Amino acid sequence: xxxxxxxGGGLVKPGRSLRLSCTASGFTFGDYALSWYRQAxxxxxxxxxxxxxxxxxxxxxxxxxxEGRFSISRDNSNSIAYLHMNSxxxxxxxxxxxxxxxxxxxxxxxxxGQGALVTVSS
Amino acid sequence: DIQMTxxxxxxxASVGDRVTITxxxxxxxxxxxxxxxxxxxxxxxxxxxxxxxxxxxxxxRFSGSGSGTDFTxxxxxxxxxxxxxxxxxxxxxxxxxxxxxxxxxxK
Numbered sequence: 001x002x003x004x005x006x007x008g009g010g011l012v013k014p015g016r017s018l019r020l021s022c023t024a025s026g027f028t029f030g031d032y033a034l035s036w037y038r039q040a041x042x043x044x045x046x047x048x049x050x051x052x053x054x055x056x057x058x059x060x061x062x063x064x065x066x067e068g069r070f071s072i073s074r075d076n077s078n079s080i081a082y083l084h085m086n087s088x089x090x091x092x093x094x095x096x097x098x099x100x101x102x103x104x105x106x107x108x109x110x111x112x113g114q115g116a117l118v119t120v121s122s
Numbered sequence: 123d124i125q126m127t128x129x130x131x132x133x134x135a136s137v138g139d140r141v142t143i144t145x146x147x148x149x150x151x152x153x154x155x156x157x158x159x160x161x162x163x164x165x166x167x168x169x170x171x172x173x174x175x176x177x178x179x180x181x182x183r184f185s186g187s188g189s190g191t192d193f194t195x196x197x198x199x200x201x202x203x204x205x206x207x208x209x210x211x212x213x214x215x216x217x218x219x220x221x222x223x224x225x226x227x228x229k
Contacts, residue, residue, distance in 0.1 A: 035218075037166075044209065044220055044221075044222050044223050045158075045160075045166065045209055045211070045220045045223075046220070047216075047217050047218040047219065047220075050216070050218075061216045061217075063217045064217065097165050097166075105168075105171060105177070106171055106172050106175070107213070108156050108168060108171035108172070108213060109156070109168060110168055110177065112165035112166060112167070112168075113165060114164070114165055115165055
């Protein structure tokens, strides 16, 4: 069974840092591109960033709203992706989802985690 | 950034009805479009990708069409579990962007 499980969410003060983890199982993690999305309470979906698989150099891209503050990394040996969030703002409050996409599905986000809530508040 | 405009933002329908949701891109995205279903408190679920390809395991009552800038998601015969929210997403260029969502409500 394919699973993506996010962890590391919680309450954090503005300006502080937080790291989310996404632990994968049930598929060949190294073959997949991984993305992070977020959804503010009662709002729509927002793409946060993306890391390619090893075959494509594990390059990353980010939304303008998080560029320079957030970064994505991956540990293929342990099937974990990370979202490193620095200089957090109240507007970063959201549920964060990690996703997996592969060549076989046209690089569309087939697998989604259940989400991790991040609340930025003083 | 590519703007995605979904319509309607909400629609009321009955079980067994046929419903169509439209999505318009602000520029040509070829067939780089996905449709997602999201139930309250849950992660989105991929229904359709490449504008018209049904994701494995998704019921055949869901279908997608379109290319360029205009796309549609059709549910041929609504079931009770379909009354949730749907999003379109363009995947041709970063940043990936979504429509604002369409909430399907029971009449």
